[in-house]
Amino acid sequence: xxxxxxxxxxxxxxxxxxxxxxxxxxxxxxxxxxxxxxxxxxxxxxxxxxxxxxxxxxxxxxxxxxxxxxxxxxxxxxxxxxxxxxxxxxxxxxxxxxxxxxxxxxxxxxxxxxxxxxxxxxxxxxxxxxxxxxxxxxxxxxxxxxxxxxxxxxxxxxxxxxxxxxxxxxxxxxxxxxxxxxxxxxxxxxxxxxxxxxxxxxxxxxxxxxxxxxxxxxxxxxxxxxxxxxxxxxxxxxxxxxxxxxxxxxxxxxxxxxxxxxxxxxxxxxxxxxxxxxxxxxxxxxxxxxxxxxxxxxxxxxxxxxxxxxxxxxxxxxxxxxxxxxxxxxxxxxxxxxxxxxxxxxxxxxxxxxxxxxxxxxxxxxxxxxxxxxxxxxxxxxxxxxxxxxxxxxxxxxxxxxxxxxxxxxxxxxxxxxxxxxxxxxxxxxxxxxxxxxxxxxxxxxxxxxxxxxxxxxxxxxxxxxxxxxxxxxxxxxxxxxxxxxxxxxxxxxxxxxxxxxxxxxxxxxxxxxxxxxxxxxxxxxxxxxxxxxxxxxxxxxxxxxxxxxxxxxxxxxxxxxxxxxxxxxxxxxxxxxxxxxxxxxxxxxxxxxxxxxxxxxxxxxxxxxxxxxxxxxxxxxxxxxxxxxxxxxxxxxxxxxxxxxxxxxxxxxxxxxxxxxxxxxxxxxxxxxxxxxxxxxxxxxxxxxxxxxxxxxxxxxxxxxxxxxxxxxxxxxxxxxxxxxxxxxxx
Numbered sequence: 209x210x211x212x213x214x215x216x217x218x219x220x221x222x223x224x225x226x227x228x229x230x231x232x233x234x235x236x237x238x239x240x241x242x243x244x245x246x247x248x249x250x251x252x253x254x255x256x257x258x259x260x261x262x263x264x265x266x267x268x269x270x271x272x273x274x275x276x277x278x279x280x281x282x283x284x285x286x287x288x289x290x291x292x293x294x295x296x297x298x299x300x301x302x303x304x305x306x307x308x309x310x311x312x313x314x315x316x317x318x319x320x321x322x323x324x325x326x327x328x329x330x331x332x333x334x335x336x337x338x339x340x341x342x343x344x345x346x347x348x349x350x351x352x353x354x355x356x357x358x359x360x361x362x363x364x365x366x367x368x369x370x371x372x373x374x375x376x377x378x379x380x381x382x383x384x385x386x387x388x389x390x391x392x393x394x395x396x397x398x399x400x401x402x403x404x405x406x407x408x409x410x411x412x413x414x415x416x417x418x419x420x421x422x423x424x425x426x427x428x429x430x431x432x433x434x435x436x437x438x439x440x441x442x443x444x445x446x447x448x449x450x451x452x453x454x455x456x457x458x459x460x461x462x463x464x465x466x467x468x469x470x471x472x473x474x475x476x477x478x479x480x481x482x483x484x485x486x487x488x489x490x491x492x493x494x495x496x497x498x499x500x501x502x503x504x505x506x507x508x509x510x511x512x513x514x515x516x517x518x519x520x521x522x523x524x525x526x527x528x529x530x531x532x533x534x535x536x537x538x539x540x541x542x543x544x545x546x547x548x549x550x551x552x553x554x555x556x557x558x559x560x561x562x563x564x565x566x567x568x569x570x571x572x573x574x575x576x577x578x579x580x581x582x583x584x585x586x587x588x589x590x591x592x593x594x595x596x597x598x599x600x601x602x603x604x605x606x607x608x609x610x611x612x613x614x615x616x617x618x619x620x621x622x623x624x625x626x627x628x629x630x631x632x633x634x635x636x637x638x639x640x641x642x643x644x645x646x647x648x649x650x651x652x653x654x655x656x657x658x659x660x661x662x663x664x665x666x667x668x669x670x671x672x673x674x675x676x677x678x679x680x681x682x683x684x685x686x687x688x689x690x691x692x693x694x695x696x697x698x699x700x701x702x703x704x705x706x707x708x709x710x711x712x713x714x715x716x717x718x719x720x721x722x723x724x725x726x727x728x729x730x731x732x733x734x735x736x737x738x739x740x741x742x743x744x745x746x747x748x749x750x751x752x753x754x755x756x757x758x759x760x761x762x763x764x765x766x767x768x769x770x771x772x773x774x775x776x777x778x779x780x781x782x783x784x785x786x787x788x789x790x791x792x793x794x795x796x797x798x799x800x801x802x803x804x805x806x807x808x809x810x811x812x813x814x815x816x817x818x819x820x821x822x823x824x825x826x827x828x829x830x831x832x833x834x835x836x837x838x839x840x841x842x843x844x845x846x847x848x849x850x851x852x853x854x855x856x857x858x859x860x861x862x863x864x865x866x867x868x869x870x871x872x873x874x875x876x877x878x879x880x881x882x883x884x885x886x887x888x889x890x891x892x893x894x895x896x897x898x899x900x901x902x903x904x905x906x907x908x909x910x911x912x913x914x915x916x917x918x919x920x921x922x923x924x925x926x927x928x929x930x931x932x933x934x935x936x937x938x939x940x
Contacts, residue, residue, distance in 0.1 A: 234613070253596060254574070261576040261590055262563045268499075269561075269578035269586045275398060275486060276581070279459045280441045282395040283476045285849065287441075287461040289387040290404045290474050295466045297380035308363035308382035309416040310371050335359065336418050341397065341482075345453040354452060357416040361385045364426075366409040381412040388414040398478045398486065400456065401449065404463065405432055406472035435460035435473035443581070446480055446517070454479045480518055500587040502577070503538060504557035512553040514541045517584070541587075543568050552577060556585040565592070642670045646677060653677075658685035704767060710736050712745050714811035718904035719930040720911055722923065729759025729802070730872050730926035731767060740777045745809045748774075749870040749930050750846075751823065752802040762800055766791060766846065770806070780806050780819035781843070781854040788821065788846045788854075795847035802846050805870050807839075814862040814934055819854045821846045824876075827869040827892070828859065831899040836892050839868075864936045867899045867906055874925035875910065880918050890917070903931030 336355035343351040363382050369375050381404065392399040392414075405411040405426035426432055431444045441461040449456035458475045465471035484501055500516050507513035515538035543549055548566040552575065555562045561578040568575070572592040577585040624631075645662050652660040658681045664674030709717035719732050735746030750766055752759040769787045778786070784806060795801060803823035809816045818826065822845030825838040841857040862868075871891070878886045891910065898909035907929045914927065 254592060257574055257590065257592075258563045258576070261574055261588060262561065262578075265576040265586055265588045266561050266578040268588075269580045271486075272484070272580045272586060275483060276443070276459070278395055279398060279476055279478060281848070282391050282399060283441050283459045283461045283474065284844075285391050285394075286388065286402060286404070286474050286476065287463050288853075289384060289391065290381075290463045290472075291465075293380040293384055293387075294377060294463070294471060297377050304379055305363065305371070305374060305382045307359075307385050308361050308378075308412070309357065309418070310363045310365065310374070310378075310382075312365050312370060336416070341400070343452065355418055358389060359385060360416040361388065362413040362416040364409075364411040364413075366406075369410075375408070375410060377406065377410065381406075381410065384412055385414060395476075398483060399476050400479055400482070401477040402474070403477070404472065404474035405429075406463075407470075431458040431460040431475045432473045435462050435475065436470050438462065444475075449477050449479060452479075454481070456480055457483065484518055498589045500541070500589070501580070501584070502541060502556060502587045503584045504553045505538070505583070511550065512557040512583075514549050514553040514556065515539060516541050541568075548575075552587075557583055561585075642674060646670075646674065649677065653681055653684075658682065704764060705732065706734050710734050710745075712736060712811060714935055715745060715809065716903050716933045716935050717745075717747075717931070718902070718907045719928070720907040721926070721928045722911065723926050724874075724923040729754060729763050730874065730928040731763040731802075732870075732928050732930045733767060733770070735771065735774050737775055739775065741775065741808070743810060743812055745811070745932075746774045747807045747809060747868075747870060747930055747932060748804060749823070749872060749928055750802050750804040751872040751874070751926070751928070753800055758800070762795070762802060762847075765794065766802055766804070770804075774806070774808075779856045780808055780817050781856040784819045784821050784843060784846070784854045785852065788844075788852050789850045791847045792850035792852075796850060801848050804846055807868070807870070809868070809932060811934055814860075816859040816862065816868065818857045818859070819843055820857075821852075821854060824871070824873055827867075827871075827895060829867045829869070829892075829895050829899050830863065831865050831867070831896075832863070834896060836896065862934045864934050865900070866933060867895065867903060868932045869895055869906060870930045871910075872926060872928040874923065874927040875914060875929065877925065878914055878918055878923060878927070879921065881921055886914060886917050903933050906931045 335357045337357070338353040339356050339358070342354045342356050344354045346352055361382060361384055363378065365371070365374060365378065369378075384404070388402045392402065402414045403411065403426075407427060409425060409427060411426045430447055434442050434444050438460075439462070441459050444458045444460060446455045446457055448454075456477045456479045458477050460473055460475035462470050463472045463474050480501075484499075501518040503515050503517050504512040505515050517538045541549060541552075543566050545566040548564045552562070552564055556577060556579070559579040559582070561576075563574060563576040566573060566575055568589055573589045574592060575587060575589045577587040580586050642662070649660045649662045660681060661678050662674045664671050664678060705721060706719065709719060717734060719734075721730055721732060723730065729752030731748070731750040731752070733746070733748045735748065737744045737746065748770060750763065752762045752766070766787065769790050770783070773786050774783050784804065787804075791802075802821075804821045805818065805823040805826055806820070807816055807818035807826065818839055818841070820826075820841060821843045825840035827836055828839055829836045839857055839859060841855040843854040844852040846852075859868075876886050876888045876891050880886075890913070894910050894913045895906055898906045910929055911927070
């Protein structure tokens with residue numbers, strides 16, 4: 209018997225009993241339907257709101273982290289520009305200060321306020337215009353325009369100097385306006401003010417404003433002191449911004465003079481409300497969603513407590529409408545749920561995202577939070593009542609439906625009885641027709657015809673199955689093509705990496721590489737040279753951001769640029785500079801870049817020269833003494849900017865058996881099930897234990913130690929190791 213007739217007799221047999229039972233039971237069942245449905249819908253909506261709100265706040269936190277990272281990169285570029293200007297400054301006192309508004313120092317004292325201290329000539333103050341985003345907040349809360357000059361800098365001379373008798377480096381800082389403007393343009397509107405200060409108190413601010421710091425010593429400011437004591441860019445707590453009275457955060461970096469010593473500091477100031485408003489918007493879940501920036505601080509009992517650093521508030525039209533309120537002194541989050549607050553504070557301190565339910569502003573709310581920095585998180589709070597408003601509406605609709613069902617129930621029973629035969633035949637036919645079409649289409653799909661489609665009309669399960677089938681065919685086609693592409697890229701990448709180290713007299717070489725995807729972004733190479741570099745061997749280890757197909761393609765490009773350039777005359781620093789210039793033409797502004805450690809080893813002279821582009825330092829280990837040292841020099845990542853500069857480091861007196869190890873950060877940043885990192889200390893320990901057995905033993909010992917350490921936890925990043933050692937057969 210065909211399925212159509214089976215369905216017909218089945219529907220005819222089971223329809224009468226349910227109709228009679230439904231009529232008897234309907235009064236009791238419908239009485240409880242509205243309540244049960246409302247409870248279930250409410251629980252579902254709360255769970256869905258938790259998930260959506262948690263994802264939303266994590267997305268906002270990631271955007272905020274990206275904004276901060278772009279500002280860190282910008283201040284690094286700014287520090288490089290100041291260092292370049294200082295290095296190019298002539299020894300004699302300059303006389304051209306036309307690109308600066310020059311002011312003289314007043315009495316020194318702490319603070320960062322900008323006033324209208326020293327008098328300036330009409331020529332000096334000409335050119336200032338009112339610009340959106342630049343205003344001064346007065347004591348009464350009013351916003352007054354702050355004129356700026358985006359073509360000049362404000363140059364504050366140190367005590368004892370005047371415009372007629374400026375210090376030697378005055379013109380160098382006065383000429384920074386184009387460089388600072390270019391950095392601000394590249395970074396975007398979050399760069400509000402840029403400043404640089406030297407140890408003698410000479411300060412430059414961009415863009416220029418018609419004022420000067422009153423009773424201020426820039427070397428005593430929080431950002432300056434933090435920058436000169438840090439080896440890399442550092443963020444400062446909220447502070448008063450230059451000349452505006454707005455609460456800002458600053459990212460500051462040390463500035464080094466031509467002799468390599470710290471000569472001063474430079475910083476970028478961003479109003480905290482602008483930084484936070486750039487990553488959030490209103491009305492994500494409900495109209496009353498409130499966004500806060502919170503931090504975890506130790507409480508009186510030693511446990512972390514939750515403090516509000518900034519909040520999304522509604523302001524009066526007089527003061528700018530909706531915006532952010534920032535607290536210089538963080539305030540506790542107002543909620544009576546101490547247990548929920550303690551759990552949130554612990555999560556924020558640990559950097560763990562989460563969603564909790566708590567009382568806030570006398571309402572039952574959902575609170576979602578995600579990490580934005582160490583001990584800091586973005587918090588969004590939504591009232592549960594607004595989330596459950598839809599459930600209340602559903603309950604009202606159900607009650608109305610129940611009343612209508614009572615009225616027309618009897619009529620429906622009779623109509624169903626009369627139409628039973630017709631409906632059974634129609635239903636069975638409606639079911640079997642699309643099933644037959646799906647069967648035929650499935651056979652064509654199995655034969656490799658990915659263009660096959662089936663009609664998918666209606667909203668029942670069979671129609672949904674048809675839509676899924678129609679989506680499946682192109683997805684399978686695209687997946688097969690992608691698999692073929694990835695397999696081809698993986699095969700090409702494996703062929704590009706050296707299968708075995710080259711045989712070089714007097715030198716033992718070894719390398720291992722393990723990818724976390726089918727294609728990876730790590731790269732290593734051995735480059736035995738002929739021609740002008742005959743006798744040298746080039747060693748390279750690189751790490752492209754991310755992993756997968758895009759990382760593999762960028763790695764292949766870098767390899768193609770490095771090989772011919774490395775064979776030509778030039779130091780390792782010159783090689784990396786040329787490779788970076790070519791690579792940046794394709795990657796600058798895309799967010800894709802790579803790190804690279806490049807070394808040229810001379811086994812005959814037992815010397816080496818190296819340069820690094822943002823890569824972790826190599827390690828040099830002497831098995832005889834047990835001493836391990838780092839080989840490090842300055843150099844920016846490849847592909848970020850086309851004018852990066854690099855330094856060449858030198859190693860002399862290599863002894864037979866000494867191990868040179870170059871690795872990627874996938875080794876020491878690998879984590880086990882407890883979240884613990886493998887770390888460089890463990891790397892040094894394994895290196896020291898395996899070094900007497902040579903480079904190959906070192907690489908295998910490190911890989912074995914990594915596998916034992918991580919257990920069943922998969923790798924999050926590619927791991928590459930390259931080791932070299934002078935052998936006793938090397939010429940002396």
